[in-house]
Amino acid sequence: MKKAPSFFRSKRSCRFTLFAGICLALTPSFLVLARAQSPALANLSSSSALPDAPEPQTIDSDSPVQPNEVKVSETPRNILHDQAAILTSPVRLRPHDLKWLFPVTLATGAAIATDHRVLSQVVSRNPSFNDNNITTSNVLIGGMVATPVLLFASGQLQHNEHARETGILGGEAMVNGLIAEQVMKLVFWRERPYVDSGRGTFFKSAAGIDSSFPSAHSTIAWAAASSIASEYRSPWTQIAVYGAATGVSLTRVLGQEHFPSDVLVGATTGWLIGHYVVRHHHHVSLSEHISHR
DSSP: OOOOOHHHHOHHHHHHHHHHHHHHHHHHHHHHHHHHHOHHHHHHTTTSSSOOOOOOOOOOTTOOOOOOOOOGGGHHHHHHHHHHHHHHGGGGOOGGGHHHHHHHHHHHHHHHHHHHHIIIIISOOOHHHHHHHHHHHHHHHHHHHHHHHHHHHHHHHHTOHHHHHHHHHHHHHHHHHHHHHHHHHHHHOOOOTTSGGGTOOSSOGGGGGGOOSSOHHHHHHHHHHHHHHHHOOOHHHHHHHHHHHHHHHHHHHHTTSSOHHHHHHHHHHHHHHHHHHHHHHOOOOHHHHHHTO
16 A cells, blocks of 8 residues: 655644644634724734725715615625635734634534544434435525525615625625635545545545535535625524524535534634625615614
């Protein structure tokens, strides 16, 4: 049998590389959320060479001037800005960012350590059970993808700028999530649970673009859910979209398509990206402004 390179024969080196890789992969998402949630942190980064994303705009209720709309034509440019922020953010990592990065990295490490046991001893391997869960996950992700499209169409037909904006930003968040998870797949090259007795080995080039880590379904579902939930704050909306996203992640594991750590990182990445997109690209409408006075 062909021997692995000496570097990979060292368990300590493997673990260090994997831990460092996860930190590097998760850092962009945590930094964009930190900047989205903290005005002070956003000011700290304002002097960087990173292109500035458009800020949310409000108007005075007595002003006849309408706020700028979120336009479909601006989406490609916004995605480029978003990806620039996500991919270059590791160079601006600061100690205070660890309060976001460290806990989830530890949780991911714990999940990776138990992935094989969970799928081999806890989750059923009954083909019918697995297939039903795979079908359910595909139906749910189809609904998550369709929701922003329907919101956009409804907004266009009914002249509802809020619904239209949510549809556009939801689509933008999903595209950003898809790009981010594809980059991570090509970095980690993790085998699927149905390969090599579910060992979930990382850095296997044969995994290619079908790499298991992270879950594309989870990333896209949580990107859509968090963007919609950021625009519509009703408790019922929150329950509906996050419940559906949770269902997507859970059924990917129950279907033996992904390890728990795959869906954890996918969900985290998608959730952060959805919030980032809305925070940086939405515009507050006149009706919303009046309702909050």
